[in-house]
Amino acid sequence: MTDLSAFPITQKWPAQHPERLQLYSLPTPNGVKVSILLEETGLAYEPHLVRFDTNDQLTPEFLSLNPNNKIPAILDPQGPGGKPLALFESGAILIYLAEKSGQFLPADPARRYETLQWLMFQMGGVGPMFGQLGFFHKFAGKEYEDKRPRDRYVAESRRLLAVLNQRLTGRAWIMGDDYTIADIAILPWVNNLIGFYGAGDLVGYKDFPELARVVQAFLARPAVQRGLGIPARPAGA
Structure with a gap:
C-alpha cells in the first residue's frame, strides 16, 4: 500500500486512497x-476540501505543501x-x-x-485582473467611495475579454478544434x-458574443459540470 505519511499534509487530510493523486x-x-x-482526463484522484472560512490554508499542514498558502495543490504518489x-x-x-x-x-x-502562451495569458492577466474586479465590485472594495480602482479593473477586464472574443472568432476553442488546458x-x-461576481x-x-458562445460550450461538458463542484463545499460554507 502506498505510504504518504512522510507528507505532513496527510495528517490533517488523511488519504483514504493513498494510491490516488491527492487534490487539496x-x-x-x-x-x-x-x-x-x-x-476530463479520467485520472484517479481523491479531493480534499481546504476551507477558507476556517483558515485551513494557513495551517502548518497545508503550508508544508504550499508555503504560498493558496489552493490548489496536489500530491501525486506516482510522480516522475x-x-x-x-x-x-x-x-x-x-x-503536469x-x-x-x-x-x-x-x-x-x-x-x-x-497553448502555453494562452495559459500564461490567464495566469498573468485574466486571473489577477478579474479577481481584483471581483474585490472592488462584490467584496469589501465595493464600499470604497472612490470608484477609480474599480473602474481601472473594469477597463482592463474589458480589454482582456475583447482579446479573447477576437481569438475565438471562427474557432471552437482557444486553439481551434483542439480543447486544451x-x-x-x-x-x-x-x-x-459573469456569474459569482x-x-x-x-x-x-x-459585447463579446464569440466568447459567450464558447463559455456555454464549455459549461455543457459533463466533466466541467462535475469539476465545478469539486471538492464539494459543506452546507452553509
Missing part, C-alpha cells in the same frame, strides 16, 4: 481548473520516476497533469508553446466574472 482545493476559479482537468511529487500553482499543475495523462496539451512543439484555465474565470453588465459582456 476549493471550488474557486483557480481550484476548479484542476478538478475539471482531472475529470514512481516517486511522490508535491506541486502547487494551478498553471504548473495543469501542465496534461503531460502525465497525454491529453489536452498538443504534442506538436509549436502548438504546445502556443488553455480553455480549462481561462473559461472558469470568465464564468466566475455578477459583473456581466459592468464589463459589457453582451
Whole structure:
C-alpha cells in the first residue's frame, strides 16, 4: 500500500486512497481548473476540501505543501520516476497533469508553446485582473467611495475579454478544434466574472458574443459540470 505519511499534509487530510493523486482545493476559479482537468482526463484522484472560512490554508499542514498558502495543490504518489511529487500553482499543475495523462496539451512543439502562451495569458492577466474586479465590485472594495480602482479593473477586464472574443472568432476553442488546458484555465474565470461576481453588465459582456458562445460550450461538458463542484463545499460554507 502506498505510504504518504512522510507528507505532513496527510495528517490533517488523511488519504483514504493513498494510491490516488491527492487534490487539496476549493471550488474557486483557480481550484476548479484542476478538478475539471482531472475529470476530463479520467485520472484517479481523491479531493480534499481546504476551507477558507476556517483558515485551513494557513495551517502548518497545508503550508508544508504550499508555503504560498493558496489552493490548489496536489500530491501525486506516482510522480516522475514512481516517486511522490508535491506541486502547487494551478498553471504548473495543469501542465503536469496534461503531460502525465497525454491529453489536452498538443504534442506538436509549436502548438504546445502556443497553448502555453494562452495559459500564461490567464495566469498573468485574466486571473489577477478579474479577481481584483471581483474585490472592488462584490467584496469589501465595493464600499470604497472612490470608484477609480474599480473602474481601472473594469477597463482592463474589458480589454482582456475583447482579446479573447477576437481569438475565438471562427474557432471552437482557444486553439481551434483542439480543447486544451488553455480553455480549462481561462473559461472558469470568465464564468466566475459573469456569474459569482455578477459583473456581466459592468464589463459589457453582451459585447463579446464569440466568447459567450464558447463559455456555454464549455459549461455543457459533463466533466466541467462535475469539476465545478469539486471538492464539494459543506452546507452553509
